[in-house]
Amino acid sequence: MLLAWLPAASLASSTLTLRDAATGLGLDGQVTLAPAPADAVALADSVERILARIDDSRKLTVATTARIDFAGPQALIARAPGYRPLHTVLRPAESGRGDWTLLLDPLEPPDRADVSGASRLLIDGWVHDHRSFRPLAGVRIEVAGLSASTRTGADGYFALEIPAPRVEQGLPKALTVIASKPGYSDWTRHGLLAGSGRVGLQVALGGPAPAGDGHRQLMSRAVWPDADPGARRAGQPTHLRAEQPPASITVGFGDAACSVACCTGKCSNSCVMSLERYVERGLDNEWIASWDHDALAAGAVAYRSYGAWHVLNPPAHGAYDICSSACCQMNEPDTHSGSDEAVASTAGLMLIREGQAFRSEYSAQNNCLLGSASCSNVDLSCGDGFAGSPETGWPCLDDPVGAGRDCFGHGRGMSQWGNHYWTQGPSPRHWKWQLNHYYNDHGAGSDLRTAAISQVLSILSAQAPAEVVFPGQTFTIMLDAENLAASVHRNVLIGASLRRGSDPFIDDPANDRLVQLPGGVSSAQRDFDLPPDATAGSYDLWLALWIDVDRDAAISGDDLSQGLVVFEDALQVGEGVFRDRFEP
Numbered sequence: 001m002l003l004a005w006l007p008a009a010s011l012a013s014s015t016l017t018l019r020d021a022a023t024g025l026g027l028d029g030q031v032t033l034a035p036a037p038a039d040a041v042a043l044a045d046s047v048e049r050i051l052a053r054i055d056d057s058r059k060l061t062v063a064t065t066a067r068i069d070f071a072g073p074q075a076l077i078a079r080a081p082g083y084r085p086l087h088t089v090l091r092p093a094e095s096g097r098g099d100w101t102l103l104l105d106p107l108e109p110p111d112r113a114d115v116s117g118a119s120r121l122l123i124d125g126w127v128h129d130h131r132s133f134r135p136l137a138g139v140r141i142e143v144a145g146l147s148a149s150t151r152t153g154a155d156g157y158f159a160l161e162i163p164a165p166r167v168e169q170g171l172p173k174a175l176t177v178i179a180s181k182p183g184y185s186d187w188t189r190h191g192l193l194a195g196s197g198r199v200g201l202q203v204a205l206g207g208p209a210p211a212g213d214g215h216r217q218l219m220s221r222a223v224w225p226d227a228d229p230g231a232r233r234a235g236q237p238t239h240l241r242a243e244q245p246p247a248s249i250t251v252g253f254g255d256a257a258c259s260v261a262c263c264t265g266k267c268s269n270s271c272v273m274s275l276e277r278y279v280e281r282g283l284d285n286e287w288i289a290s291w292d293h294d295a296l297a298a299g300a301v302a303y304r305s306y307g308a309w310h311v312l313n314p315p316a317h318g319a320y321d322i323c324s325s326a327c328c329q330m331n332e333p334d335t336h337s338g339s340d341e342a343v344a345s346t347a348g349l350m351l352i353r354e355g356q357a358f359r360s361e362y363s364a365q366n367n368c369l370l371g372s373a374s375c376s377n378v379d380l381s382c383g384d385g386f387a388g389s390p391e392t393g394w395p396c397l398d399d400p401v402g403a404g405r406d407c408f409g410h411g412r413g414m415s416q417w418g419n420h421y422w423t424q425g426p427s428p429r430h431w432k433w434q435l436n437h438y439y440n441d442h443g444a445g446s447d448l449r450t451a452a453i454s455q456v457l458s459i460l461s462a463q464a465p466a467e468v469v470f471p472g473q474t475f476t477i478m479l480d481a482e483n484l485a486a487s488v489h490r491n492v493l494i495g496a497s498l499r500r501g502s503d504p505f506i507d508d509p510a511n512d513r514l515v516q517l518p519g520g521v522s523s524a525q526r527d528f529d530l531p532p533d534a535t536a537g538s539y540d541l542w543l544a545l546w547i548d549v550d551r552d553a554a555i556s557g558d559d560l561s562q563g564l565v566v567f568e569d570a571l572q573v574g575e576g577v578f579r580d581r582f583e584p
Contacts, residue, residue, distance in 0.1 A: 026133030029080030093318035130207030195290025204257035296342035348485025363409020371406025
């Protein structure tokens with residue numbers, strides 16, 4: 001028993017389950033935990049520090065499931081061979097009841113089938129027994145209304161490719177997937193909105209199937225989160241670095257498979273997963289995965305920031321940070337290749353307001369026009385062609401793409417269908433523009449519409465050659481950079497310029513090539529071609545990291561700057577006439 005020195009009446013006794021976040025299958029591993037301060041949050045460094053300074057931490061070996069007893073907040077690290085450590089803070093529910101599932105991300109993604117073409121949809125995933133979490137072979141997988149079917153192999157994996165569903169006015173035809181095996185009740189997943197690409201599923205056979213419409217955009221009478229998030233145990237700690245994303249998030253579900261969505265106060269299981277995994281699992285349930293990359297990427301930042309706020313402002317009601325249903329943010333164990341790409345391209349990025357992670361609200365259609373759709377906006381005074389809800393702190397925003405469309409939501413924050421409409425037409429808007437539009441009115445916002453995109457990449461140090469460089473030569477700039485996100489940023493550009501005093505800048509865009517920055521601190525480099533007519537003297541080196549928003553492998557104003565650093569007198573340029581010690 002863990003923490004056995006505490007009075008028995010104060011202990012929370014729960015079942016803890018370890019699972020593979022990618023496949024849903026059970027894992028064997030180890031958890032280490034120790035009492036944590038009441039204001040502890042799920043940041044990797046914070047959890048490591050708590051465990052390092054407390055002598056009475058405990059270790060528990062877990063063979064997929066184990067019993068765990070504890071009282072009060074606990075800093076915890078879960079480990080398994082071949083998986084990234086999961087850092088979190090467990091908080092027992094006020095009732096003392098509730099079980100825990102820890103989802104660990106594999107270091108390498110599992111092998112999967114490939115999609116054969118652009119007009120095809122591959123539905124694949126893993127099927128497991130809902131109690132043992134062991135893979136199930138021979139499970140029949142089919143799509144309602146189609147003749148194609150397949151069966152799972154010994155590892156529980158299946159892959160079924162079908163023609164991509166038809167997309168009309170931004171909405172793909174909804175699919176229903178059925179899994180069946182003798183001795184088990186059928187599993188049915190309604191409302192898959194996919195288009196082409198890949199849909200990944202986790203099927204817990206024998207347990208309760210996902211309920212409801214399956215996607216927020218299909219709900220005829222949608223439920224939207226309240227403007228007031230409710231009582232919190234504590235406010236967001238002010239000593240934390242605002243741009244640092246939480247390492248994990250704890251989500252309330254109705255089962256240990258983390259597949260049955262539930263509303264706040266009605267969740268019996270707390271599922272802990274990395275923040276990036278959380279966004280992957282949820283983005284395609286809130287946005288439509290067949291939409292353009294920029295619509296999905298804007299959604300990924302908003303979804304991540306909304307979840308992070310709930311981690312950093314833990315609720316008073318109990319064991320989880322946020323619920324998994326439309327009462328909060330929808331989150332289910334299915335993913336789509338399109339939304340996955342959007343999550344990866346914005347890794348770790350959040351919205352920041354007043355120096356803290358922002359509770360970045362959004363709803364389906366924020367146009368202030370009352371019609372037949374489910375509208376909960378308490379203040380439609382902005383009128384048609386405008387988004388906003390002034391009574392709740394969201395000023396009117398000129399949003400012409402919504403004109404003539406019925407309000408479908410609460411009017412606060414970003415309009416999800418607005419994301420889609422802004423990517424259509426002759427002048428599509430990229431995701432950075434859309435976030436600035438909805439969350440700060442391009443710098444002219446007020447009240448709650450004053451959030452900005454966070455900075456997750458930074459340059460820690462840089463070095464140019466110590467020896468003199470001559471005009472016409474190429475030299476290499478070495479730098480150390482930090483990525484606050486837990487996953488790699490693959491589309492980063494290193495911008496570099498030289499300047500001597502107040503002279504014009506010397507730029508070198510030809511060498512602004514893409515680099516990858518993994519999570520944490522890493523090294524990178526770029527070349528710089530010094531022009532033949534460069535004047536001799538001492539030059540300052542100006543460096544900046546840019547996220548390639550428009551994905552054209554070149555730095556422009558459309559891209560997202562991640563901070564500028566100036567290194568004074570970093571480079572000495574010699575006289576061109578003496579570069580080879582001879583007259584040219």
